[in-house]
Amino acid sequence: MFRTTECQNDDPVAVHFSDVPEWWKYQKSSNLKFEVFMHPVIAMICWLVLGTWLLPAFAHPAEQAEKKLRGSWAATKAERDGKAVDDVVGNRLVFTGNRFQIQSKDGKALYAGTFRVNPSAKPAAIDFEHTEGVFKGKTWKGIYRLDANTLTICDNAPELNKARPTAFEAKSKSGYVLITFKRANS
Numbered sequence: 001m002f003r004t005t006e007c008q009n010d011d012p013v014a015v016h017f018s019d020v021p022e023w024w025k026y027q028k029s030s031n032l033k034f035e036v037f038m039h040p041v042i043a044m045i046c047w048l049v050l051g052t053w054l055l056p057a058f059a060h061p062a063e064q065a066e067k068k069l070r071g072s073w074a075a076t077k078a079e080r081d082g083k084a085v086d087d088v089v090g091n092r093l094v095f096t097g098n099r100f101q102i103q104s105k106d107g108k109a110l111y112a113g114t115f116r117v118n119p120s121a122k123p124a125a126i127d128f129e130h131t132e133g134v135f136k137g138k139t140w141k142g143i144y145r146l147d148a149n150t151l152t153i154c155d156n157a158p159e160l161n162k163a164r165p166t167a168f169e170a171k172s173k174s175g176y177v178l179i180t181f182k183r184a185n186s
Contacts, residue, residue, distance in 0.1 A: 065119040065146075069095045073151050073181035080158055082172035093151075093181055100128060111135060117144070125164060126153065143168065149183040 071094070078088035090105040095115065102111040113131040117124065121143075128140040141164040142155025156162040159175035170178040 061119050062117050065117045065124070066095070066098060066115075068146060069117070069151070070097075071095060072184040074184045075179050076182050077180040078177065079170045079179075080177045081170060081174060085177070088177075088179060092184060093153075109133075123166070123168070126155070128155070128157075151181040151183070152178070153181070154178045 073093045073095075075089050075091045075093070078085040091110070092103045092107075094101045094103065098114050098116070100111075100113060100115045101109055104110055109132075111128075111130060111133055113129045113135075115129065116127045118126075123143040123145060126142050126144045128142070130136050130138050130140075138160055140155045140157045140160070142153050142157075143165055144154075145152045145168065152168055154165045154168050154170060154176055156165065156175060157177045162175040165174075165176045168178060170176040
């Protein structure tokens with residue numbers, strides 16, 4: 001189909017396209033155009049598929065942490081300024097979306113608002129921004145630790161002028177409250 005001839009540039013093999021059928025010239029040319037066009041398209045499709053598959057792995061850590069906190073938590077132990085606080089035991093902390101509500105043992109709403117978490121902080125940080133009640137417009141700044149069905153929160157609720165706690169302790173005159181919660185079934 002192709003004939004070889006001696007070239008003037010000492011190349012032993014040369015193809016004369018005059019011997020190639022016309023349909024092959026156009027086929028080869030259109031395949032080349034198709035390949036040049038399709039390589040970026042295929043690469044883009046691969047990245048889209050891979051990106052969609054990996055998206056949950058790179059989801060915002062705060063959103064994942066908020067999802068783990070969702071639900072109702074019952075206070076099982078509380079300490080303020082180095083002393084046990086029995087009137088807090090039995091209260092419920094309820095997380096729904098980015099909102100929180102603290103209810104008394106009899107179900108009465110005590111505090112409510114929005115919350116934000118920063119699980120990347122060491123220890124993980126939580127802020128309770130009050131949108132109702134006596135603390136409206138105020139923020140409790142705290143830290144939290146979540147171990148399976150146990151949530152421990154230490155914050156500056158008793159004294160809002162105190163900085164965020166750095167350890168899970170509520171020593172005498174520290175101005176912090178330390179509360180341990182268990183996930184409630186209902």
